[in-house]
Amino acid sequence: MENLKTTLLFAVVVFLILITGFVQSWNTALLILNMGLISAIMSLGVNLQWGFAGLFNVGIMGFVALGGLAAVLVSAPPVYESWSVGGIRIITAIIFGIFVIITIGLWVKKIENRRKKFWGAILIALAGFFIYRAIFDTGVVAVEAVNPASTGYLGGLGFPILMAWPIGGLLAAGAAWVIGKTALGLRSDYLAIATLGIAEIIIAIIKNEDWLARGVKNVIGLPRPAPYEIDLQQSDKFVSTANSIGIDPVTASTLYVKLIYAGLFSIVLIMIFILAQRALHSPWGRMMRAIRDNEVAAEAMGKNVTGRHLQIFILGSAICGIAGAMMTTLDSQLTPGTYQPLRYTFLIWVMVIVGGSGNNLGAVLGGFIIWFLWVQVEPIGQFLMVILTSGLADDSALKLHLMDSVAHMRLLTMGLLLLVVLRFSPRGLIPEK
Amino acid sequence: MDLLNALIVFSNFVFIPALAYGSQLALGALGVTLIYGILRFSNFAHGDTMAFGAMITVLATWWLQSLGVSLGPFPTAILALPFGIIICSLFILATDRFVYRFYRNQKAKPVILVIVSMGIMFIMNGLVRFIIGPNDQRFADGERFIISVREFKQLTGLREGLAFKTTQGITIITAILVVLILFWFLNKTRTGKSMRAYSDNEDLALLSGINPEKVVTVTWLIVAALATVAGTLYGLDKSFKPFVYFQLLLPIFASAIVGGLGNPIGAIAGGFIVAFSEVTITYAWKKVLKYSLPESLEPTTLMQLLSTDYKFAVSFVILIVVLLFRPTGLFRGKAF
Secondary structure (H helix, E strand, O other): OOHHHHHHHHHHHHHHHHHHHHOOOOHHHHHHHHHHHHHHHHHHHHHHHHHHHHHOOOOOHHHHHHHHHHHHHHHOOHHHHHHHHHHHHHHHHHHHHHHHHHHHHHHHOOOOOOHHHHHHHHHHHHHHHHHHHHHHHHHHHHHOOOOOOOOOOOOOOOOOOHHHHHHHHHHHHHHHHHHHHHHEOOOOOHHHHHHHHHHHHHHHHHEEEEEEEHHHEEEOOOOOOOOHHHHHHHHHHHHHHHHOOOOOHHHHHHHHHHHHHHHHHHHHHHHHHHHHHHHHHHHHHHHHHHHOOOHHHHHHOOHHHHHHHHHHEEEHHHHHHHHHHHHHHHHHEEOOHHHHHHHHHHHHHHHHHHHHHEEEEEHHHHHHHHHHHHHHHHHHHHHHHHHHHOOOOOOOOOHHHHHHHHHHHHHHHHHHHHHHHHOOOOOOOOOOO | OHHHHHHHHHHHHHHHHHHHHHHHHHHHHHHHHHHHHHHHHOOOHHHHHHHHHHHHHHHHHHHHHHHOEEEEOOOOHHHHHHHHHHHHHHHHHHHHHHHHHHHHHHOOOOOHHHHHHHHHHHHHHHHHHHHOOOOOOOOOOOEEEEEEEEHHHHOOOOHHHHHEHHHHHHHHHHHHHHHOOOOHHHHHOOHHHHHHHHHHOHHHHHHOOOHHHHHHHHHHHHHHHHHHHHHHHHHHHHEHHHHHHHHHHHHHHHHHHHOOOOHHHHHHHHHHHHHHHHHHOEOOOHHHHHHHOOHOOOOOOEOOOOOHHHHHHHHHHHHHHHHHHHHOOOOOOOOO
């Protein structure tokens, strides 16, 4: 019975994507599929934190963006000139900054006297900050002056972009470690607010530090794991194959590239899914759920609650980082201006809750269904609005306003959906066993 | 050395803006802290409640302006405020009846309520964008300045001018009035006292015959009024842009936590701490130092600690420091 329902729900997803293919276009359908796969991975990451451990992370956007940053840092071609004029200085400054922070940490730990501890830490921080800025700023000015129209940043390592996926995960894991160390073990809302803050800061850094990844000027044309459409169209072999199947070579090339991405993303999704599933059913997973259901009892049994929480917080964030790197790979560019919490944090939450928190299959399902809705609510809303306003004159102010506002329907829909599911089916579409 | 001019520059660019911004944050943080004290969850929809209330006020202002109503030198928005407060209250009460009450009766965990408030946030954000659109809206009118830079220079003959915007003055005065009324209400009236009792110890309060639904309703009404006032003042002072209110969530939460969640005095203090830190750290001090230091020490750089793009980082760092050293906040939260 349970299995039948699950199968049916996934059949619905397949059906929805096929319908899109037949009614709109196969390119749209594959686009939805690809982002659906990425959303499912993010949703698995959040499910790990919320479903397994009850941790409330609202900084998903930040971890996703860090993954995207990793894609740039790993795959973009290095800019040697920047390194020679100021890169070394910037790196020195950052290492110095980390050294200052460690010194403050040691100071706070070692000194007993409260007043001495506090003012000493402030003094070290201030002195450290000014020295850091003195080294850092000159480096940044030099780097950003290098051919600002096309580079003006340090560039990446020039490695294949697929390597960025695990590295994006590591980068996100590092940030998660820092934030988890501070905010875990305190009340659950504090973790939420701390993650909300760190996400905004990560986005602010990526937007404003032009030397790092060109900020809002965007690094475009990152290398791709798939061939370019234009090359395929010029390859005789591809064109003849496309013609023999009966598809126009241009369409065929776009579909072919998207299918390659879909294949790569599916492999990652399946790998992460299997790992998450194994984790859920292992003694470790049982311990996590025991902690989630009753922290006090678990602690009495000798479990290190904060330590376990930190572990799972890092793992979940790393998965979000991997998904972020994959998304930047799909777009071939990092556009920090498009990262918004409603889209990259709260939407993922809707996916997990609607799909079924605590159930990996549910999280994957939620990822696909919610992403499908997010994309399709707009055309559906447009269609409904045309019918609703058909009685109004074409130039009536109300009609124009309503037609303009259709784009914002999706937020309303998502909010309503979240509330309805929480109220009437709080365990989601595929509940935890 | 010219300390007087240094003081003027300091007041113009740091003190007055921070005072106005701090008042807005304090009003926002009061709302968050009241909900935390009575309903015991962090309300993520608060920023969008502010946007919603402010939006109604903006619409009412436009309507009043079209009727030709004006307050002379004061912005018409003040007249429109009651409309905003009433409609925002109705909306908020509706969300309580149809959404929050169910979970309250179930005695759901606070974190579930936080997720529910996320849903409300989506809906309010969508509604605001749906009704007024995502763009900047200007609705301030009346006299722009209480005293402008030119007038001040003529008046005093100093080299530096001091501008005091009407909206800043109104923000500060309104904030003081609202806070006075709120504290009078909490400390002197029967309903206010029952709210404090309920916040301190729910079981004892219920035992002594306090009606919890009434306490909750009154809390929501106060929160809606505070949010509308805060949102409108912020919109008047800067400009009304729906997305900005969502971003205010972080400094507002930082203010409430720094002061101690659930503690109204803490929320006010926290608001000013966050505002003053944000403004002083992101301000370029060159001009002030030029006047206050001997000529030989005149700074050559902007003397700006952090660019304004990182103002969120300031509230965040304050938040982290407080969480690390004093997790209950400066004023020992969770009690009125």
